[in-house]
Amino acid sequence: VKHLAVGDEVFGFVFSGGFAEEVVVPSNTCFLKSKKMNFPIAASFMVAYGTSYHALKDRAKLAKGETLLVLGASGGVGLAAVELGKLMGAKVIAAASTEEKLQLCREYGADQTINYSKEDLKSEIKKLTDNKGADVIYDPVGGEYTEAAFRGIAWEGRLLVVGFASGTIPKMPLNLPLLKTASIVGVFWGDFAMRNPKLNMENTRTLMKWYDEGRVKPHIHKTYELKETPRALEEIMNRKVRGKLVIEV
Incomplete structure (x- = not known):
């Protein structure tokens, strides 16, 4: 792992295991968190913005x-x-x-x-x-x-x-x-991030730059405690959520 150091504040992408106190993340899906970004924003940022930017830029041109x-x-x-x-x-x-x-x-x-x-x-x-x-x-x-x-x-x-x-x-x-x-x-x-980590990292840096410049502002609908996770999932299933939900451990 060359792009991160011990002690860095990071956020990552996992296919399962997100509702855990500790998790191991592949290095190519682990990113340096902007100092201007808090952890609730970081937790909700990459799946939404990473997916959408890859879709619009790389797939739709x-x-x-x-x-x-x-x-x-x-x-x-x-x-x-x-x-x-x-x-x-x-x-x-x-x-x-x-x-x-x-x-x-x-x-x-x-x-x-x-x-x-x-x-x-x-x-x-x-x-x-x-x-x-x-x-x-x-x-x-x-x-x-x-x-x-x-x-x-x-x-x-x-x-x-x-x-x-x-x-x-x-x-x-x-x-x-x-x-x-x-x-x-x-x-x-998710598969693109694993197969083409270099381009995905470039996309991530662009998104983080736009965040630092105030050009993108993720919308968090609500934050829940870990014990409230079932209620948060029900909100999503019942289509009541605008933007993202965040679980704080």
């Missing part, structure tokens, strides 16, 4: 001036995608299920919003983009929203498959990417 649609935009990775999309020069449309969630998205820079519990997702995408469609769709939700969003994608658009928070893995009619010459692009940040 998001370009300045393009339109980015973010599904589940008030969640941890979704809100990070809204914030990073704006920082990268995109026009951002945030889609979520309540007005309260959409208000938070606007505070984080969303140019336009869609309440997909009340509005037709495809129609609203078309309306907000003057019928052009979204260049990049960031989808951590899955379920019924994936196909509806893809039907509103732009020519040569990219759908980022980030996760399935709805609990349902969607099936896509493959004539849709054919008709729009569009791409369905998988995003697995």
Whole structure:
């Protein structure tokens, strides 16, 4: 381990074991914590921002001036995608299920919003983009929203498959990417971090620099004690969380 020294304050990424007093972390997923960052922020930062930055930069090649649609935009990775999309020069449309969630998205820079519990997702995408469609769709939700969003994608658009928070893995009619010459692009940040540690470290340094400069501000919905972990997980399952939850040991 060359990039860290004994005594450094760090944060890391583990696939399991996060609710423990002590944990061993692979060196290529362990990072020096900014002196300006407290531990609750550090614990909630990398999965959300690391995933979203890798998705937008490395997988979608998001370009300045393009339109980015973010599904589940008030969640941890979704809100990070809204914030990073704006920082990268995109026009951002945030889609979520309540007005309260959409208000938070606007505070984080969303140019336009869609309440997909009340509005037709495809129609609203078309309306907000003057019928052009979204260049990049960031989808951590899955379920019924994936196909509806893809039907509103732009020519040569990219759908980022980030996760399935709805609990349902969607099936896509493959004539849709054919008709729009569009791409369905998988995003697995954890595996990317292990396979390409050098590029992941570069991405992490960029994100930490932006944090130090005040250009990204992670949103923590609530902090829980370790004994309250079941309640925190229920909040996530019941879709009551905006941003991230933190467990303090």
